[in-house]
Amino acid sequence: xxxxxxxxxxxxxxxxxxxxxxxxxxxxxxxxxxxxxxxxxxxxxxxxxxxxxxxxxxxxxxxxxxxxxxxxxxxxxxxxxxxxxxxxxxxxxxxxxxxxxxxxxxxxxxxxxxx
Amino acid sequence: xxxxxxxxxxxxxxxxxxxxxxxxxxxxxxxxxxxxxxxxxxxxxxxxxxxxxxxxxxxxxxxxxxxxxxxxxxxxxxxxxxxxxxxxxxxxxxxxxxxxxxxxxxxxxxxxxxx
Numbered sequence: 440x441x442x443x444x445x446x447x448x449x450x451x452x453x454x455x456x457x458x459x460x461x462x463x464x465x466x467x468x469x470x471x472x473x474x475x476x477x478x479x480x481x482x483x484x485x486x487x488x489x490x491x492x493x494x495x496x497x498x499x500x501x502x503x504x505x506x507x508x509x510x511x512x513x514x515x516x517x518x519x520x521x522x523x524x525x526x527x528x529x530x531x532x533x534x535x536x537x538x539x540x541x542x543x544x545x546x547x548x549x550x551x552x553x554x
Numbered sequence: 555x556x557x558x559x560x561x562x563x564x565x566x567x568x569x570x571x572x573x574x575x576x577x578x579x580x581x582x583x584x585x586x587x588x589x590x591x592x593x594x595x596x597x598x599x600x601x602x603x604x605x606x607x608x609x610x611x612x613x614x615x616x617x618x619x620x621x622x623x624x625x626x627x628x629x630x631x632x633x634x635x636x637x638x639x640x641x642x643x644x645x646x647x648x649x650x651x652x653x654x655x656x657x658x659x660x661x662x663x664x665x666x667x668x669x
Contacts, residue, residue: 470655482659482662530597545599
């Protein structure tokens, strides 16, 4: 597609439920990133994919968070047993390749609200 | 640890006036440097980037930024602000020597434009 597409754009769920967030990167981009944007913490790196593998998942805040990428394209970020502190905007970005001089292109994010 | 400081949380500028947004970073070596802009409900849009070479970088929408190694700064400037520039601006750094771009963001500066 023309840009990075994220769905849903908004998600409201009850505490304790599982949620899945989806990211469809720009066609041909091999690198994919997830970030979280919250009021208290700003923008934080969560995980990076190169192709289908995740060389760096150091930013995932707990084992309730997981992510996968299939076919070198779409990625899903799953949060299990959601907590109120998980409320944030989850941003996905992609770049042509994972090297440092390739700028990241961001989607509009998924706004997650945990009741 | 890498960090980015944007000392101004909010800035108000009159339309037509000049703008400077400050960014200082702490890093082990010269990193890659970026400025992104975020409008409400949207993702991050890349304004400009510095990788190497000329320390004055031109970006989109009439923005420019100057890298000053001695001050560890990468301030964003625009000679004449338009009402449509009202948004949140993020400075970010990424490592030059790893295989991918794990960005560290500042906390952002919200720009308000008065008529």
